[in-house]
Amino acid sequence: MAVIVRAPARWLWWLGLLSAGAGAALPELVPVLTGRRLGLAAGGVLFVAAGALAFLARRGRYTELAGGAERAGRAVFLQDRAVSARNWRRARSWWLAGAFVAATASSLAVPVAAGLAMAGAGAGLWAKALWLGGLERRSESLLWVRTERAQGSPVAVPVRGWFTTGLAAGDALPGGARRRGRPVPGGAVVSAAR
Numbered sequence: 001m002a003v004i005v006r007a008p009a010r011w012l013w014w015l016g017l018l019s020a021g022a023g024a025a026l027p028e029l030v031p032v033l034t035g036r037r038l039g040l041a042a043g044g045v046l047f048v049a050a051g052a053l054a055f056l057a058r059r060g061r062y063t064e065l066a067g068g069a070e071r072a073g074r075a076v077f078l079q080d081r082a083v084s085a086r087n088w089r090r091a092r093s094w095w096l097a098g099a100f101v102a103a104t105a106s107s108l109a110v111p112v113a114a115g116l117a118m119a120g121a122g123a124g125l126w127a128k129a130l131w132l133g134g135l136e137r138r139s140e141s142l143l144w145v146r147t148e149r150a151q152g153s154p155v156a157v158p159v160r161g162w163f164t165t166g167l168a169a170g171d172a173l174p175g176g177a178r179r180r181g182r183p184v185p186g187g188a189v190v191s192a193a194r
Contacts, residue, residue, distance in 0.1 A: 133175020
């Protein structure tokens with residue numbers, strides 16, 4: 001389940017930093033509305049604000065669903081982490097490209113700021129995935145959400161509950177990180193998000 005939270009974090013982080021870098025170089029090439037120093041100051045504030053918002057958003061709902069999670073039955077098919085991350089990326093590739101272009105274009109008005117806001121949102125989502133990993137380690141179980149109900153968010157309105165499996169299930173570690181090395185015997189049937 002944390003895979004769905006973690007999937008956008010890396011993309012927002014790197015695209016945000018790339019946009020911020022382009023925005024920092026822009027004042028040398030074309031006239032911009034404000035200076036680079038003001039853009040960096042605004043970007044620093046937006047980085048912290050976007051990161052805090054991404055980390056804190058709907059945490060009560062996450063905690064509520066984690067507390068009420070049911071053990072996944074044998075009939076429940078759970079999707080691999082890699083498939084969940086790939087599906088998320090494919091479904092939102094145009095959204096990510098549009099956000100990058102918009103953040104970079106906004107540097108004509110305020111250089112760097114929107115790119116740092118994107119990077120901050122990525123950092124906040126990464127921190128939330130680590131927080132979810134802590135919940136999973138403490139309960140000694142991985143949390144799962146049905147992908148057909150999640151629609152990009154594991155706490156979307158259609159999500160009525162989560163499932164749990166043992167920590168050895170599938171190809172994901174607590175927090176949504178990829179499991180390295182050989183698969184755990186008996187754990188390859190399930191993985192990161194349904």
